[in-house]
Amino acid sequence: MLHPAVQVRVHFYSFFRDLAGQAEVSETVAPGACLEDLLQQIFSRLPNLAPLRKSALTAVGVHYQNGDYILKEGDEVSLFPPVQGG
Amino acid sequence: MRRELIISGEKINEQSLTQARAMSPGMGAAVCFVGMVRGTENGSPIAGLEYEAFKPMAEHQFHLIFDQAQSRWPLESVRLVHRLGRVPVGEASLWMEVVAPRREQAFAACQFVVSEMKRLVPIWKKPFTLA
Numbered sequence: 001m002l003h004p005a006v007q008v009r010v011h012f013y014s015f016f017r018d019l020a021g022q023a024e025v026s027e028t029v030a031p032g033a034c035l036e037d038l039l040q041q042i043f044s045r046l047p048n049l050a051p052l053r054k055s056a057l058t059a060v061g062v063h064y065q066n067g068d069y070i071l072k073e074g075d076e077v078s079l080f081p082p083v084q085g086g
Numbered sequence: 087m088r089r090e091l092i093i094s095g096e097k098i099n100e101q102s103l104t105q106a107r108a109m110s111p112g113m114g115a116a117v118c119f120v121g122m123v124r125g126t127e128n129g130s131p132i133a134g135l136e137y138e139a140f141k142p143m144a145e146h147q148f149h150l151i152f153d154q155a156q157s158r159w160p161l162e163s164v165r166l167v168h169r170l171g172r173v174p175v176g177e178a179s180l181w182m183e184v185v186a187p188r189r190e191q192a193f194a195a196c197q198f199v200v201s202e203m204k205r206l207v208p209i210w211k212k213p214f215t216l217a
Contacts, residue, residue, distance in 0.1 A: 011140075013140050014212075015210075063146075083209055083210065085168060
């Protein structure tokens with residue numbers, strides 16, 4: 001049985017948005033793909049962000065997630081630099 | 087535990103927040119912390135800091151931090167206001183207050199909330215100067 005690809009939306013915040021040149025982007029990943037797979041896809045498509053990969057924080061919805069999180073259809077992923085509140 | 091959280095572009099009104107303080111007779115400590123915008127950033131003069139938040143996640147993360155504070159100390163209330171947008175030098179970007187029975191608890195909880203905020207809450211700042 002052929003599984004459909006998974007579509008997610010990726011939001012960029014702070015100077016990640018400037019480096020990405022956009023606030024958000026739609027991405028398609030293979031079924032069973034994890035957050036790390038998506039990040040590889042994004043960093044190869046948006047090379048300006050690639051040097052910041054180690055410091056990048058990731059969330060799905062309002063929850064922090066690690067690279068092994070399995071993406072689901074319609075997930076809202078956020079990618080941003082270390083936080084600086086206060 | 088009573089909790090109030092405001093993340094907005096409104097100027098922080100410390101007087102009004104202080105006047106709204108409510109403490110029951112068993113509470114002996116109210117610790118208040120105000121974070122102000124400094125006039126320099128990395129040694130260079132600035133006019134202020136511009137704050138941006140991923141607001142739904144920031145609110146969620148703040149409440150998770152409040153949950154932890156509540157489980158560690160017998161707090162009666164936590165109130166926190168974080169300003170967004172342009173905040174000029176000398177104005178407050180953060181105001182928070184913790185009410186607890188004893189000062190050790192209130193100081194510790196206040197420090198905990200601010201430290202965890204700086205680690206987890208998706209808010210960012212960038213300096214601006216006046217042309």
